[in-house]
Amino acid sequence: MEGGRSLSPREQSRCSPFAWSQVPGSGLSDPECFGDEHIQAKRARVETIVRGMFLSPAPLGPGRAHAGDGLSCPEKARGRKRKQSLPAQQGPLEPGPAGNRGGGRKGGPRVRGQLHLLRQQVRHLQERILRAVEPRAAAPGPATAGQRNGPGPGPRGVDSGHHHCRGSVGDLSGLEKHRVSEVQYLPEGPGFLPSEAQALLESLKKELTGAISQAVDSVLQKVLVDPSGHLTQLGGRFQGPVPDGRRESSPPEGGARKDPLPLEALPRRAQPPAGAPLGSLMLAKSLDPPRYPISPRMIPKPYQAPPADCPLAVAPAHIQEEQILGQLLGHGPRGCWRGSLPQDLSARSQPSSEVALQPWGAARLRPLASGQQQCPWPFTSTCLERLAFVPPVKMEPGGLQAITDTLPFPAAHISFSGNRGSHLSQPRETGTPDAEGRLGDKQLLGTGNCSFSLTLGQIQEGLNPGHLKKAKLMFFFTRYPSSNLLKAYFPDVQFNRCITSQMIKWFSNFREFYYIQMEKFARQAISDGVTNPKMLVVLRDSELFRVLNMHYNKGNDFEVPDCFLEIASLTLQEFFRAVSTGKDADPSWKKPIYKIISKLDSDIPEIFKSSSYPQELFRN
DNA sequence: GGGGCGCCTG
């Protein structure tokens, strides 16, 4: 960063890369380069004096002077000297500011460098002043012409070099001696002081001021330009004030890498919906105990973001991205609702149904517009969620699309071999012995098992983990898929009776789990005193959601569609009503509920028809 | 009887 080139680097290079302490005069101005040892002597003396000044609280910006210099500790003079030698290494500091890469850590060195430079300035100024004053106090020496090293651009004595190296302000030990003898030389031409001193002081002031402002600027710039670094820095320094919890797990998270709105930390998430009665909190809150329950990985997830107008929070670019992704996933405006929704639901058995249904019919995508005001649904946060959720489905330009369109049965088996995450046994031999009867065409594989690896190289007869995963995700849209639908969405599967059964069975199992959870939470709500089913809403941060998500979307690599939340909410409410009204006494009390739910399947995004879809998820 | 679904069990 050029910023680094501020005054400091220049100064340094200009006066002496060796060490500012080398030549006291150096700092004054270029021309101020003394040439002979006398100067050294004078310098030494001045330094001693300066030291004295530092020791006293008064003089020139002492605060600054000893701020980091440690000059305040005489005892450390020696050590300091060593330290002072470091300044020479400040050279490296230059790259520091320039580099500016790392946010956090960078700040330290950089600021330090600035301070150091400031200190130099101060010292130089002090020396100047001293020099200007000393003559009077001290005996105006003989002032040999030769000694005059006035402002003239005297070449630096070669020897001086070596001296200077240790002649740092701090190096007082040996200097003391010289001083006595040097005093005499010290005074430059008497006439030098008054006028020139003034000028020098002036220029020094300017320089100093400039340096300070530059330092401030650069620091500020750094801070502003690199907010992250800033935060880190502050965080490290003022741990106390740092917000709190929320960050707990984020650090290890490797940085809520996904957290696109770091500054949103505060409003973590929707506060209890304004008018939301306790009921809704039941599931949305109370039931979702710790913020970061079992799966801390959920923290960084977008739903953390307050449901409040995501549009405002999301950068335009993001919005676009969101839209694109949304389309890719077929989440278009039409959402997942099927045209023929629950109109008829109002006619279902449950008497209290109208409560929950009324809204559904009204608005498909935003069902609860009216009746649910008390329980604002998190729809608004959808975009955010989608953003981070929809795994960077890296849709290479032609990639997925092309595959979907052109290859009816992509060579899914190729990548499926990976078996990501799922525990589904390999191309399982789930074959039901009895089914072997007619494996029909593929009987070549002999066994009576239903499933079997590849056949034509692209169509897989068996079901693999990828298929299971996909099926689970599909469950978010459809709880009761028909075999035809399944066939349509698993183009790479060679369906036969057995395979179909297996897949049907999968969904049956999915439902089982789903309903069990619903019942469980419904009962819990009842025991918790909830009386109004409308208060039961499944939000993304509710425990119920977490459980379901963990089951169907373990990797959390898919964005659960809102429609699923809606269905879940409805299901929950239905269970709640049934149980609360004692209908569960009837052995088949769940059937009515099943019936209702079975009518609420949504359209599945087209992209699911791609046999490579799940893999896309996995790959990312 | 085939196809599904739900429940129970392992």
Add this chain to the structure above:
DNA sequence: CAGGCGCCCC
């Protein structure tokens, strides 16, 4: 998840 089984519907 998968098996097994009973039940229902077409």
